[in-house]
Amino acid sequence: HLEDKSLLVKNTSSWCHCQTSSVSEPCLSLFSNTVKYFNHFIPTISLNTNIWNIFTGDIGDHVVLINTRHIAFSGNKWEQKVYSSHSGYPGGFKQLTAAQMHQKDPKAIVKLAVYGMLPRNLHRRTMMQRLHIFPDDELPDEILANLTEELPQPREIPKKFSEYTQEEIDAFPRLWTPPEDYKMK
Amino acid sequence: MMAARSMLGSLWTTFAGLKLATPCTNLQLQQRIITARLPAVTFQSRGIRQVVEKREDKTTTIEGQILDVPAGPQPPNPSAKCPIYRWNLQNKYSYTDVLLLSQFIRSDGGMLPRRITGLCPEEHRKIAICVQMAHRAGLLPDHKPKLPEDHVPKRPKPQLNRYLTRWSIDSVKPIYKTGLKWCKRRMAVGHPALKNNVRYGVKPLYMKH
Numbered sequence: 001h002l003e004d005k006s007l008l009v010k011n012t013s014s015w016c017h018c019q020t021s022s023v024s025e026p027c028l029s030l031f032s033n034t035v036k037y038f039n040h041f042i043p044t045i046s047l048n049t050n051i052w053n054i055f056t057g058d059i060g061d062h063v064v065l066i067n068t069r070h071i072a073f074s075g076n077k078w079e080q081k082v083y084s085s086h087s088g089y090p091g092g093f094k095q096l097t098a099a100q101m102h103q104k105d106p107k108a109i110v111k112l113a114v115y116g117m118l119p120r121n122l123h124r125r126t127m128m129q130r131l132h133i134f135p136d137d138e139l140p141d142e143i144l145a146n147l148t149e150e151l152p153q154p155r156e157i158p159k160k161f162s163e164y165t166q167e168e169i170d171a172f173p174r175l176w177t178p179p180e181d182y183k184m185k
Numbered sequence: 186m187m188a189a190r191s192m193l194g195s196l197w198t199t200f201a202g203l204k205l206a207t208p209c210t211n212l213q214l215q216q217r218i219i220t221a222r223l224p225a226v227t228f229q230s231r232g233i234r235q236v237v238e239k240r241e242d243k244t245t246t247i248e249g250q251i252l253d254v255p256a257g258p259q260p261p262n263p264s265a266k267c268p269i270y271r272w273n274l275q276n277k278y279s280y281t282d283v284l285l286l287s288q289f290i291r292s293d294g295g296m297l298p299r300r301i302t303g304l305c306p307e308e309h310r311k312i313a314i315c316v317q318m319a320h321r322a323g324l325l326p327d328h329k330p331k332l333p334e335d336h337v338p339k340r341p342k343p344q345l346n347r348y349l350t351r352w353s354i355d356s357v358k359p360i361y362k363t364g365l366k367w368c369k370r371r372m373a374v375g376h377p378a379l380k381n382n383v384r385y386g387v388k389p390l391y392m393k394h
Contacts, residue, residue: 072345072347073345074348074394075347075350075373075374075375075394076350076351076352076354076357076373077347077372077394080357080360081359081372082359082363095359099343099345102345158280158283158322158324159324160283160323160324160325161283161287161324161325162326169284172284173257173258173260174288175268175269175271175285175288176268176302176303182301
């Protein structure tokens with residue numbers, strides 16, 4: 001059945017790495033996916049799923065997102081952003097901060113972000129069915145086998161200080177010299 | 186490494202008073218100084234001294250000689266007062282430029298005073314802000330304050346990745362009611378002090394998400 005949906009596009013949510021179908025690279029732990037990023041990511045995701053979708057219900061690209069557990073938010077959104085929902089019953093209003101939501105379910109933030117960026121029509125639900133989100137690096141075999149493409153990361157991951165080699169640190173010029181009698185660092 | 190150097194530096198300022206060799210009477214203390222290894226000089230800062238031991242007949246002279254480190258490349262604009270203006274980096278650095286930011290911080294992550302680094306007040310503030318953002322993004326993992334060995338954190342900290350955080354993590358409260366479109370309570374990203382930074386893309390910098 002999956003052979004019909006042969007074009008499986010793998011997408012990695014920003015920051016972290018991309019695993020191509022042919023070569024798998026080790027994935028980094030940092031992974032940033034801000035809702036801001038999604039502004040250009042999702043149109044690409046939705047485009048991929050849209051193309052064939054219009055013609056027959058069964059054809060369409062699939063998109064796979066991995067490492068969503070390591071998503072990064074810009075600013076203080078982990079504490080400030082609140083996801084609200086109401087169950088419909090009285091007293092059923094729930095408000096969760098992004099941090100709490102992420103702890104409860106690492107896939108939920110990405111899923112809600114994508115859902116909010118797709119066009120608000122009946123196709124949205126089918127397009128969401130073609131999106132596969134995984135919190136970590138492990139993928140089921142059927143999906144791994146069918147990966148064709150790796151989408152580029154929208155944002156580069158900055159290097160930590162410990163990741164720079166000593167030569168690079170030395171090559172960077174000293175901007176100022178401390179006075180002779182100062183107790184350095 | 187940095188702790189050892191600072192220890193050495195402080196010891197020398199208290200005993201030697203910086204410049205001359207003092208034949209120390211307290212041999213045990215000296216032995217301790219010798220055993221604290223001075224690593225090979227990696228920085229150009231002239232505050233580092235090399236421990237040199239000279240043995241004579243009955244006196245052992247141990248002195249800290251200020252190494253003559255050759256000056257590095259000359260800045261393109263040497264007449265300016267602030268180091269960032271000297272190197273023409275005014276609006277070009279960001280929280281990701283850890284190599285630049287690490288030159289203005291102590292080994293436990295705090296900023297160095299402005300009278301020592303020679304920065305002008307605006308740039309000092311901008312660098313402090315970038316250093317804060319880099320710390321919160323986890324880009325300076327080795328510049329943490331030294332905690333005692335048996336320190337156990339009270340509650341486990343959630344490992345969340347973040348970047349361009351303006352406010353401190355504990356000080357921010359969730360926005361339960363965001364308001365209507367015309368009066369929305371926005372979430373702050375980045376810092377207005379860095380609004381003049383060079384942008385290589387077309388998109389405007391927006392700080393209210």
